[in-house]
Amino acid sequence: MDRRDALAKMFSAKGVRVDTNRGEAYYKRLRETMERRLSELRNAPAATKMDIHKVLEAEGLSRRDFMKWASAITAMLMLPAPFTPLVAEAAELMNRVPVIWIELQDCAGNSEAILRSDAPTIDELILETIDLEFNETLMAAAGHQAESHLDEAMETFKGKYLCVVEGSVPVGAGKEWCTIGAKGETFEEHLQRVAGSAAAVVAVGTCATFGGVPAAAPNPTGAVGVQDIVKGKPIINIPACPANPANITGTILHFVLTGQIPELDHLNRPKFAFGYRIHDNCERRAHFDAGEFVEEWGDEGAQNNWCLYKMGCKGPMTFNNCSIVRYNSGTNWPIGAGHGCIGCSEPQFWDKYAQERPMADTEFKAPTGGVEKSVDQFGLGLLTAAGIGIAVHAAISATAGKKDEE
Amino acid sequence: MRKRVELIEKIEGEAEVSYTYEGDRTVDAQIRFLSGRGIESILTGRPPLDALAITPRVCGICGHAHLIATVRALEACYPELRISPKAEAVRELTLTLELLQNHFKWLYLTIWPLLFPRESVTMKAVEPSRIAAEAIALLAGQYPHNSYAIPGGIVGEITPLERLGVADRLERLWEIFRREIADVQMQAFLRCDRIEELQRKEGDFPRILREILDRGWERLGCSHDRFIAFGSNGLFVSGKSLATRITHSLDLRHLREEPVEGSLALHVLYRGKVYETGPLARAMLRKTPLIREAHRRWGDSLPTRIMARVCEIPHLLQYAMQLTRDLDMDAPAWIDPGPLPAQAQGTGIVEAARGSLIHTVEVREGKIAEYRIVTPTQWNLGSGPADRPGVAQKALIGLHRDDQAELIFKSFDVCSVCTTH
Numbered sequence A: 001m002d003r004r005d006a007l008a009k010m011f012s013a014k015g016v017r018v019d020t021n022r023g024e025a026y027y028k029r030l031r032e033t034m035e036r037r038l039s040e041l042r043n044a045p046a047a048t049k050m051d052i053h054k055v056l057e058a059e060g061l062s063r064r065d066f067m068k069w070a071s072a073i074t075a076m077l078m079l080p081a082p083f084t085p086l087v088a089e090a091a092e093l094m095n096r097v098p099v100i101w102i103e104l105q106d107c108a109g110n111s112e113a114i115l116r117s118d119a120p121t122i123d124e125l126i127l128e129t130i131d132l133e134f135n136e137t138l139m140a141a142a143g144h145q146a147e148s149h150l151d152e153a154m155e156t157f158k159g160k161y162l163c164v165v166e167g168s169v170p171v172g173a174g175k176e177w178c179t180i181g182a183k184g185e186t187f188e189e190h191l192q193r194v195a196g197s198a199a200a201v202v203a204v205g206t207c208a209t210f211g212g213v214p215a216a217a218p219n220p221t222g223a224v225g226v227q228d229i230v231k232g233k234p235i236i237n238i239p240a241c242p243a244n245p246a247n248i249t250g251t252i253l254h255f256v257l258t259g260q261i262p263e264l265d266h267l268n269r270p271k272f273a274f275g276y277r278i279h280d281n282c283e284r285r286a287h288f289d290a291g292e293f294v295e296e297w298g299d300e301g302a303q304n305n306w307c308l309y310k311m312g313c314k315g316p317m318t319f320n321n322c323s324i325v326r327y328n329s330g331t332n333w334p335i336g337a338g339h340g341c342i343g344c345s346e347p348q349f350w351d352k353y354a355q356e357r358p359m360a361d362t363e364f365k366a367p368t369g370g371v372e373k374s375v376d377q378f379g380l381g382l383l384t385a386a387g388i389g390i391a392v393h394a395a396i397s398a399t400a401g402k403k404d405e406e
Numbered sequence B: 001m002r003k004r005v006e007l008i009e010k011i012e013g014e015a016e017v018s019y020t021y022e023g024d025r026t027v028d029a030q031i032r033f034l035s036g037r038g039i040e041s042i043l044t045g046r047p048p049l050d051a052l053a054i055t056p057r058v059c060g061i062c063g064h065a066h067l068i069a070t071v072r073a074l075e076a077c078y079p080e081l082r083i084s085p086k087a088e089a090v091r092e093l094t095l096t097l098e099l100l101q102n103h104f105k106w107l108y109l110t111i112w113p114l115l116f117p118r119e120s121v122t123m124k125a126v127e128p129s130r131i132a133a134e135a136i137a138l139l140a141g142q143y144p145h146n147s148y149a150i151p152g153g154i155v156g157e158i159t160p161l162e163r164l165g166v167a168d169r170l171e172r173l174w175e176i177f178r179r180e181i182a183d184v185q186m187q188a189f190l191r192c193d194r195i196e197e198l199q200r201k202e203g204d205f206p207r208i209l210r211e212i213l214d215r216g217w218e219r220l221g222c223s224h225d226r227f228i229a230f231g232s233n234g235l236f237v238s239g240k241s242l243a244t245r246i247t248h249s250l251d252l253r254h255l256r257e258e259p260v261e262g263s264l265a266l267h268v269l270y271r272g273k274v275y276e277t278g279p280l281a282r283a284m285l286r287k288t289p290l291i292r293e294a295h296r297r298w299g300d301s302l303p304t305r306i307m308a309r310v311c312e313i314p315h316l317l318q319y320a321m322q323l324t325r326d327l328d329m330d331a332p333a334w335i336d337p338g339p340l341p342a343q344a345q346g347t348g349i350v351e352a353a354r355g356s357l358i359h360t361v362e363v364r365e366g367k368i369a370e371y372r373i374v375t376p377t378q379w380n381l382g383s384g385p386a387d388r389p390g391v392a393q394k395a396l397i398g399l400h401r402d403d404q405a406e407l408i409f410k411s412f413d414v415c416s417v418c419t420t421h
C-alpha cells in the first residue's frame, strides 16, 4: 500500500463512518417503531412518581428550555429534526424504564461526570425522572438497606431494567479479596447477578468497557471489562474516561424510544457517539493540515492553538464525539485546553496512548497497522515543506470524500 | 460482647466497619477497605511522565489533587526548576475549585440526608458542583480526569475570556453559598468568631448546627485532638498541632505506613502517632477564628468538624477570587525544565478536599522504580488495634446509637477508592 492510500484509509476508515441520511423509508419505519413503543410506555405504570415537568418547573426551567434540550439530543442521536417531539416524549416517559446502576472496581468518576451532566435539564432528568433504582454512589441509604432495595428492584423489574455498570471486574488472583455488598459477593458474582435479569447492559466508562486503568500492565487485579464476563445479553459500551454524560443519556433515551439498543460499531459502541474520529472534527485540524504544530509547551504554536500531534495527541487514533459534544455542559475539552487527546475511549489506551509521547516514540503500533508511522513522517514532511504537504493533503481529502459518496 | 458489622455504602467506594460493644456502648470499631486496584504497581516501570495520565484516575472525586501531586513530585526530581507565577496560580485555582465542589457535595449528599432524611436536596449539591467543574474545565479541559499540568507549568494559554468565565462562576458559587448555606457577608464572615452570630443567620448550615445542638450531640465524635497538614499555599499553612499547640516543622522521613489485617488500606503514622488531617486540621493550623472558638467549646467533635469544612468554603472562594484577579496574564504558561533526571526522587504534596495527599516518586534509569501514594483517608480512617485506635476509630468509641455512629463516620468523609488506590 503506498503512503497516500494508507493515509486515505486512515482518514476515512469505513465501518465507523456515520451514516446520517438513510432514506425516507428507513425513517418512516423508525418513526412507527418509536410511536408504538412510546404508546406502550404511556400505558405502563410509572416506576417512580417523578414527573419531569414538575421537576423542571421546580427548577425554574420552561417548556422552551426543555424543547431546546430535546432538539439537541435529537441531533446527537442522528435523527432528523421532525423527531424532536418523539424524543421529548421519551424523556417524559423515562420514569417508565427502570435503571439499575452498579459500581464495581472504579474511581467513581463516571457517576461524578453524570452529576454535572449536560444542559441544565439533564441532571434532573437523570437524577429524578429516570428511575435510577440503585446507584451506589448517589444512594444515601446505608449498605444493608441498599442491598435489600437492590433485590427488590431486580425482582419487580425483572427482564425490563437497564443495568448500567461503572468499573472493571477483577478476576485475577486474589479476586476474593475484592468484595462488594453486604453479602460479600465478589465483583464478578455481583455483576452476573444484576446483569442476569436485565434487559440490556450498558457499560459506562473505559474501566467497565475494556478494563481501563485498573487493567494497565501488569494488571495487578486481573481487571477485565463487562463484555468479558457477561454473555448472552445485549451489551452497549460507552467508553471514555470519564464517559461523556451526554452519551449515557443518549443511549438510555434511545432505549426508551425504541426498546432496542442503538446501532453499534465493532467494539459495541453506539455509532451516534463513536462514529466520529476526534481528529476529523478537531478545531485544530486546520493547523494539522497546514503543518503547524506545537513543538514544545508554551511555544508560539501553543499560544496560537496549533495542532498537538507532535506533543503526543492521539486524536487520529481515537473515536469519540468529545470534539463536538465537549465536557462539563459543553464548556471545554482536553484539546481546547491545549493538551493532546490521550485516546481514553479506545481499548488499551492506558498502555498505548496515555502519555505525552507521539506514537512514533512508543513501542505500540496504531490500530490501522503501521499507517501511524507514515502519518508521523507526513507531519514532519509538512513542516519542512508545508506547500507540498498541503497539496498531498488536498489529494487525500478528495479521495476520502469520494469514498464517502460510494 | 456483641458485634455488629456496618457497610458504609458507596459514597466513593466501599468500606466496612465492624463494631464491638460492651453493654450498649462501642468499645472498638475496625475499619476495612475491601477492594483496590494496585495503582502503585501499575506505575512502576513506566516512563515518569506517564504518571500524569494515570494518577488522576486514582479517584473520580479528587483526581485533580492527584494530578497536581504527581506534577509536584516530578518537579521535585529536578535539582532546580522554576515555574511561572501564572502556571502556579492556575494550578492553585483548579485545585481550589475541586475542593469547593467536594465540600458542597459532601454537605448535601453525605451529611444532610443523615440529619434530615425526608428532605431531598440533591440539586443543591449538583448545581454548585457543576459550576465548579465548568470553571475547572475552562482552565484544564475537562473535569474529572484532565492532564493539563506538566513539569514546568501548564500546557495551554489562558485567555481573558476564560478568566472572566472563571470569575463569573466563582461569583455564582458565592451566591449559592449565601442563598443556601448561610446568608453572611464575606469579609465579616472570614473574621467572625461568634458562633451565636452564625447560628442566627438564615440558611442550611445554621439549621444543621441547631439540629446537632438540639439533639445534644455537640460533644460526640471527639478524637485524639491531634492535627496535621503537610501542604501549604496562599491559604493553608503546614504543621501539626496537639489541640492548639502548633509546631510548624514537619519531616516526611517520619511518615510510616502499616498494613492492616483484612484491609487493603494502609494505616499511616507520623512519628508513630495518628493525626487527623483535612479541613479541621487546616483551620486549627491557620487559626481560623470561628473554628478555634468551636474547638474551645466542643473540642474536636462532630459539630466542630462539620463547621470546619463548611466554613472553609468562603475562605477557598476568597482565595480563588484573589488568584483570578491577580493572574499575571503575560507570564509564560510553561518554562522548559529540561529533561527529567534519569535518577532522582521527588515528593509532591497537595491539600486535597479531605486533607493532605502525598505522592513520592523514585526514578531510576529513566523509569519509575517506585511510586508511593498516601491519601487523606488513610490518616483519618486508618484502622489500628483496639489499644491504638486511629482517628475515626477513636471518635466512634463509646457511642451507643447507630445513627450517631454513621454521622460521625461520615463527618470524616470516606474516599475508599483513593485510600486503597
Ligand code: SF4
Residues within 6 Å of the ligand: A278, A279, A280, A282, A283, A284, A285, A286, A288, A306, A307, A308, A309, A313, A314, A315, A316, A335, A340, A341
Ligand atoms: S490536535 Fe490532535 S486531533 Fe486535533 S488535529 Fe492535531 S492531531 Fe488531530
